[in-house]
Amino acid sequence: MTMEYNWNCGVCDHTNSKGTDICLNCNSSAFLSSGNIEKRKAMFINGNLIDDRNDKSFKAVAYEVKFTLWATKVSHGENEVARRFGQRFWYFGIIVVIISFLFALVLFTEDAAHRFFIQIFSLVPCFDVRSFCMGKTTYIDHIGTPAIRKNLVIRWFGVFLDLCAWYILLTI
Numbered sequence: 824m825t826m827e828y829n830w831n832c833g834v835c836d837h838t839n840s841k842g843t844d845i846c847l848n849c850n851s852s853a854f855l856s857s858g859n860i861e862k863r864k865a866m867f868i869n870g871n872l873i874d875d876r877n878d879k880s881f882k883a884v885a886y887e888v889k890f891t892l893w894a895t896k897v898s899h900g901e902n903e904v905a906r907r908f909g910q911r912f913w914y915f916g917i918i919v920v921i922i923s924f925l926f927a928l929v930l931f932t933e934d935a936a937h938r939f940f941i942q943i944f945s946l947v948p949c950f951d952v953r954s955f956c957m958g959k960t961t962y963i964d965h966i967g968t969p970a971i972r973k974n975l976v977i978r979w980f981g982v983f984l985d986l987c988a989w990y991i992l993l994t995i
């Protein structure tokens with residue numbers, strides 16, 4: 824678990840290079856809460872030694888920070904893998920509906936036609952998944968949720984519902 828950019832230590836203000844998560848100057852973790860920073864500042868000024876190198880709780884916080892950062896980047900359309908997935912998922916959804924249409928044409932049964940008309944609606948959640956991956960506004964029942972930090976959880980929940988709806992509409 825390391826920082827991906829140069830960072831300033833909250834305790835001693837030393838500038839640390841990326842690729843580290845423990846301050847080179849004072850051994851403080853890069854993932855301290857503001858309360859902990861205040862406590863350590865007092866320790867540092869009083870000359871007490873700090874050592875976060877083997878503290879597992881900071882590692883857990885570090886992973887949480889990293890995970891939230893990853894989830895935010897995906898939701899904001901800044902993750903290249905997710906963007907590619909969203910685009911391909913949309914194309915795949917279209918192809919599935921086209922195949923369903925061809926089946927309806929060839930079979931020419933009421934059942935096949937019925938299936939095709941239901942499957943057209945799968946394009947709605949499918950497009951929403953693409954919007955999510957591209958960092959565009961997603962919709963749950965006409966209520967738009969733009970890609971901003973406070974919508975992170977609702978956007979992830981929305982994309983989960985989209986995937987469920989998409990699957991159900993195709994397999995109904």
Ligand SMILES: [Zn+2]
Pocket residue numbers: 832833834835836837846847848849850851
């Ligand atoms: Zn420091």
